[in-house]
Amino acid sequence: MEHYNMNLNLKVWRQKNCKSKGEFKLYRVENISSEMSFLEMFDVLNEQLIHDGEDPITFDHDCREGICGACSMYINGKPHGPWQANTTCQLHMRAFNDGDTVVVEPWRADAFPVIKDLMVDRSAFDRIIQAGGYISVNTGNAVDGNAIPIPKDDADASFAAAMCIGCGACVAACKNSSAMLFLSAKVSHLALLPQGAPERKSRVMNMVAQMDKEGFGSCTNTGACEATCPKEISITNIARLNKEYLGAGFTSDK
Amino acid sequence: MDDRMSECFLGVIKNKNLSAERWATNHRNMLDAKIPAGTLDEKWTEYKGHCKLVNPANKRKLEVIVVGTGLAGASAAASLGELGYQVKAFCFQDSPRRAHSIAAQGGINAAKNYQNDGDSVFRLFYDTIKGGDYRAREANVHRLSEVSANIIDQCVAQGVPFAREYGGLLSNRSFGGTQVQRTFYAAGQTGQQLLIGAYQALERQIALGNVKMYSRHEMLEIVEIDGKARGIIARDLVTGKLERHFGHAILLCTGGYGNVFYLSTNAMGSNVTAAWKAHKKGAAFGNPCFTQIHPTCIPVSGDHQSKLTLMSESLRNDGRIWVPKAKGDNRKASDIPEEERDYYLERRYPAFGNLVPRDVASRAAKERCDEGYGVGTSKQAVYLDFGAAIIRYGKIEISKEGKDNASQEEIIALGKEVVKEKYGNLFDMYEKITGENPYEVPMRIYPAVHYTMGGLWVDYELQTSVPGLYALGEANFSDHGANRLGASALMQGLADGYFVIPYTLGNSLADEIYAKAIETSHPAFEEAKKEVAGRIQKLMGIKGKQSVESFHKRLGKIMWEKCGMARNAKGLQEAITEIQALKKEFWSDVRIPGEIEEMNPELDKANRVADFIELGELMCIDALNRNESCGGHFREEYQTPDGEALRDDANYMYVAAWEYAGESKWNLHKETLNYEVIKPTQRNYK
Numbered sequence: 001m002e003h004y005n006m007n008l009n010l011k012v013w014r015q016k017n018c019k020s021k022g023e024f025k026l027y028r029v030e031n032i033s034s035e036m037s038f039l040e041m042f043d044v045l046n047e048q049l050i051h052d053g054e055d056p057i058t059f060d061h062d063c064r065e066g067i068c069g070a071c072s073m074y075i076n077g078k079p080h081g082p083w084q085a086n087t088t089c090q091l092h093m094r095a096f097n098d099g100d101t102v103v104v105e106p107w108r109a110d111a112f113p114v115i116k117d118l119m120v121d122r123s124a125f126d127r128i129i130q131a132g133g134y135i136s137v138n139t140g141n142a143v144d145g146n147a148i149p150i151p152k153d154d155a156d157a158s159f160a161a162a163m164c165i166g167c168g169a170c171v172a173a174c175k176n177s178s179a180m181l182f183l184s185a186k187v188s189h190l191a192l193l194p195q196g197a198p199e200r201k202s203r204v205m206n207m208v209a210q211m212d213k214e215g216f217g218s219c220t221n222t223g224a225c226e227a228t229c230p231k232e233i234s235i236t237n238i239a240r241l242n243k244e245y246l247g248a249g250f251t252s253d254k
Numbered sequence: 255m256d257d258r259m260s261e262c263f264l265g266v267i268k269n270k271n272l273s274a275e276r277w278a279t280n281h282r283n284m285l286d287a288k289i290p291a292g293t294l295d296e297k298w299t300e301y302k303g304h305c306k307l308v309n310p311a312n313k314r315k316l317e318v319i320v321v322g323t324g325l326a327g328a329s330a331a332a333s334l335g336e337l338g339y340q341v342k343a344f345c346f347q348d349s350p351r352r353a354h355s356i357a358a359q360g361g362i363n364a365a366k367n368y369q370n371d372g373d374s375v376f377r378l379f380y381d382t383i384k385g386g387d388y389r390a391r392e393a394n395v396h397r398l399s400e401v402s403a404n405i406i407d408q409c410v411a412q413g414v415p416f417a418r419e420y421g422g423l424l425s426n427r428s429f430g431g432t433q434v435q436r437t438f439y440a441a442g443q444t445g446q447q448l449l450i451g452a453y454q455a456l457e458r459q460i461a462l463g464n465v466k467m468y469s470r471h472e473m474l475e476i477v478e479i480d481g482k483a484r485g486i487i488a489r490d491l492v493t494g495k496l497e498r499h500f501g502h503a504i505l506l507c508t509g510g511y512g513n514v515f516y517l518s519t520n521a522m523g524s525n526v527t528a529a530w531k532a533h534k535k536g537a538a539f540g541n542p543c544f545t546q547i548h549p550t551c552i553p554v555s556g557d558h559q560s561k562l563t564l565m566s567e568s569l570r571n572d573g574r575i576w577v578p579k580a581k582g583d584n585r586k587a588s589d590i591p592e593e594e595r596d597y598y599l600e601r602r603y604p605a606f607g608n609l610v611p612r613d614v615a616s617r618a619a620k621e622r623c624d625e626g627y628g629v630g631t632s633k634q635a636v637y638l639d640f641g642a643a644i645i646r647y648g649k650i651e652i653s654k655e656g657k658d659n660a661s662q663e664e665i666i667a668l669g670k671e672v673v674k675e676k677y678g679n680l681f682d683m684y685e686k687i688t689g690e691n692p693y694e695v696p697m698r699i700y701p702a703v704h705y706t707m708g709g710l711w712v713d714y715e716l717q718t719s720v721p722g723l724y725a726l727g728e729a730n731f732s733d734h735g736a737n738r739l740g741a742s743a744l745m746q747g748l749a750d751g752y753f754v755i756p757y758t759l760g761n762s763l764a765d766e767i768y769a770k771a772i773e774t775s776h777p778a779f780e781e782a783k784k785e786v787a788g789r790i791q792k793l794m795g796i797k798g799k800q801s802v803e804s805f806h807k808r809l810g811k812i813m814w815e816k817c818g819m820a821r822n823a824k825g826l827q828e829a830i831t832e833i834q835a836l837k838k839e840f841w842s843d844v845r846i847p848g849e850i851e852e853m854n855p856e857l858d859k860a861n862r863v864a865d866f867i868e869l870g871e872l873m874c875i876d877a878l879n880r881n882e883s884c885g886g887h888f889r890e891e892y893q894t895p896d897g898e899a900l901r902d903d904a905n906y907m908y909v910a911a912w913e914y915a916g917e918s919k920w921n922l923h924k925e926t927l928n929y930e931v932i933k934p935t936q937r938n939y940k
């Protein structure tokens with residue numbers, strides 16, 4: 001792999017807290033290696049800001065390997081930036097060229113208020129899970145793991161949905177700020193397994209109700225969520241969710 | 255060094271029965287592991303049969319604080335909530351689902367023997383003790399092995415989508431340091447799936463009102479009242495305000511401290527602060543120098559590097575590790591013919607080959623690179639090659655399809671598909687970071703700091719030397735001795751949280767049912783809060799010139815060079831002096847921007863780095879004290895003629911439990927390890 005260095009102009013959203021009004025600020029970073037990750041480039045910028053006596057830029061991050069779902073930057077008009085199936089922390093600077101201008105914003109959605117700069121509050125996702133994103137089994141209640149054989153294809157499909165990292169990029173990408181891809185991933189993960197069957201109806205009804213309460217928009221099937229999802233969660237999960245929801249609506253005893 | 259540690263060795267009082275009196279006042283002088291009586295395989299059953307219970311009505315009156323919601327904390331908080339305790343849980347991330355446990359890749363062990371390949375509770379126990387180089391407690395490890403099977407059942411019931419075979423049954427893979435297939439997995443995302451399972455169980459308890467969750471909160475102090483841990487001071491990271499929380503008991507499930515090395519495979523936020531505060535309040539720190547360096551990580555690429563990425567050990571099932579036979583060979587890997595490659599693990603350890611335990615594999619890589627056989631631009635890397643595996647799998651697929659004369663290309667194409675299904679996400683991760691395609695060229699890997707076996711000293715009940723204060727998961731020192739086997743941390747975290755603490759906590763809370771909740775206006779809370787506020791003000795008031803990050807990097811460099819994969823007395827002594835100087839510099843020249851009462855990640859980091867610096871010193875002291883090599887602790891002065899770790903069982907078969915005794919002072923307590931069932935031998939993987 002060829003390595004190169006670059007100078008970049010950054011246009012970054014700054015906002016002191018949820019009450020204040022934010023604005024874009026311009027920064028310049030120099031001698032950025034193409035081998036750095038995007039967040040390492042931000043580390044360099046922040047060190048520079050600290051050195052200059054300015055307030056460094058706040059952003060969420062933790063694992064820096066694409067699995068915790070914390071990082072969340074809207075880069076050049078795309079959640080997590082230009083690469084496919086990728087998180088902000090896994091984006092590397094070889095995606096950019098010398099002299100580029102890069103615009104960085106937080107996730108924008110009413111249900112995700114800004115805490116500071118590029119950091120938003122995604123606790124609405126936790127509350128959607130609280131509404132039913134689980135199987136009600138207390139510790140100690142389980143039968144032998146192999147007592148419930150599950151066809152490999154079902155297990156694999158369930159796993160593919162369970163890979164969602166709860167990052168919220170799908171919401172940020174959607175013009176309606178819908179959380180349907182996230183929600184459908186959880187509903188599918190559990191609905192595809194026999195263990196999830198007993199609570200199938202109440203789960204989907206309660207989770208959808210909570211989603212509406214949190215102020216996420218409705219789904220108009222534009223597919224922007226699937227295109228941006230770092231874990232390639234398929235939009236067919238939304239179809240499954242709709243089916244589950246309709247089925248539950250007709251027969252639910254609630 | 256002797257004035258630094260006055261020894262007060264009181265040893266272990268074993269086989270005390272469960273009603274043995276608590277050490278309320280003298281806990282500072284004594285380590286009682288409280289190992290139950292009976293033969294090894296009866297101890298846990300005996301314990302459970304006789305430990306005290308709290309009835310459901312009383313559980314509702316008892317408050318438990320759980321700090322940390324990774325695998326250990328989430329499983330504990332959920333299980334205790336289910337039992338009816340009033341639980342408050344804390345984490346510094348924005349959601350419990352993001353704890354560092356999420357990043358675990360390879361798998362989780364359990365003695366299910368589904369493969370009929372000779373596994374058993376005893377064998378898992380034996381492998382863990384041996385893998386830990388005979389520095390773990392037999393009774394704890396046996397219990398871990400006993401409950402391992404229940405963990406898998408519980409997770410399956412929660413909907414954890416483990417990998418399965420076509421018959422619908424659970425699939426297993428093998429992992430380093432063992433000869434059976436006992437590792438359960440979900441592609442390369444096992445930690446994620448297990449944590450999501452525990453997180454969902456936790457969210458359910460939150461919805462039911464049994465657990466109250468405090469995300470974006472950092473615990474900064476333990477509140478001790480009448481010799482017992484009774485609360486915490488936590489900082490709301492969004493507002494910067496300090497809060498007081500009472501608990502009849504406090505569980506620290508705050509993970510490991512590998513980030514003391516700055517570069518490690520841990521998440522950026524992983525830190526020692528909670529454990530360190532407990533330590534300074536009287537909790538002994540066990541075996542702090544026992545660090546695991548993982549053999550298969552992506553090598554450092556430059557000074558900008560902020561963390562290192564693991565390539566799961568499961569890759570060693572199929573990847574072959576090699577370097578060129580000639581020193582300084584600069585040819586591309588593909589240009590080096592088979593007979594000019596040195597598969598050094600297969601050469602040195604024919605019985606285990608590429609599957610030797612981590613400490614052995616890491617040192618062997620370092621040895622080759624130090625001798626000048628390393629590859630890549632930095633020469634600090636070895637190859638992990640999937641070429642042979644791709645062909646092997648390709649041939650199997652071809653024969654399944656019943657083809658006789660498939661071309662080499664067809665074989666390779668099919669083989670790549672199989673490898674992709676097994677390790678796809680890891681290969682993608684590697685390519686994103688390095689820009690190289692590991693299906694075509696071998697991966698370059700090098701050892702990196704990964705896990706800390708050391709941690710808060712706990713007894714059989716997981717209680718620290720401060721009554722009422724418990725430690726679970728990677729935060730405690732308990733089960734892995736001097737080296738942890740792959741896929742055993744997830745097992746231990748979930749064992750502690752789902753199946754151990756629900757029993758052992760009840761045993762001591764049964765005595766607390768008359769203890770009313772203490773108002774947080776109590777002077778001890780007031781005092782603790784003042785202390786924390788004072789420290790934060792002091793940090794903010796320094797207004798120096800150097801960033802927190804720059805201090806952390808310098809600490810990491812000292813630790814990696816002098817207390818890393820190989821250590822010696824001279825280097826450790828130097829490191830202690832250097833760390834003390836760094837500490838002075840930190841407290842006089844650190845620059846923290848922003849304000850106290852706002853979201854201020856630099857301040858959060860400063861709090862953590864200040865504690866890492868103190869811990870670093872203790873790790874070096876511990877490494878210097880241990881005049882032997884064992885597991886991940888390799889003292890260059892103590893090795894066999896062929897470079898293997900040389901233990902000194904006569905003098906060091908103990909847990910070094912350090913008591914904090916003021917700035918840069920510690921007292922050493924020794925918990926002697928008695929092996930009743932296993933006879934320690936020189937570990938042999940040849």
Ligand SMILES: Cc1cc2nc3c(=O)[nH]c(=O)nc-3n(C[C@H](O)[C@H](O)[C@H](O)COP(=O)(O)OP(=O)(O)OC[C@H]3O[C@@H](n4cnc5c(N)ncnc54)[C@H](O)[C@@H]3O)c2cc1C
Binds near residue numbers: 361564705
């Ligand atoms: C890349 C990687 C891969 C791994 N793969 C495997 C594997 O395949 N198999 C295996 O068995 N093990 C593996 N491990 C090891 C294993 O993942 C960890 O040891 C284990 O997950 C630790 O779990 P834990 O619950 O103890 O702590 P963590 O998951 O680290 O959780 C710590 C929790 O404490 C909280 N916390 C910390 N300090 C504070 C504070 N002061 N105040 C409030 N909250 C705090 C955090 O917010 C978090 O919730 C891997 C580790 C790494 C780094």
Ligand code: SF4
Binds near residue numbers: 230
């Ligand atoms: S569905 Fe995809 S984009 Fe949405 S939260 Fe999950 S991983 Fe993120």
Ligand code: FES
Binds near residue numbers: 067089
């Ligand atoms: S920091 Fe964890 S996914 Fe990006």
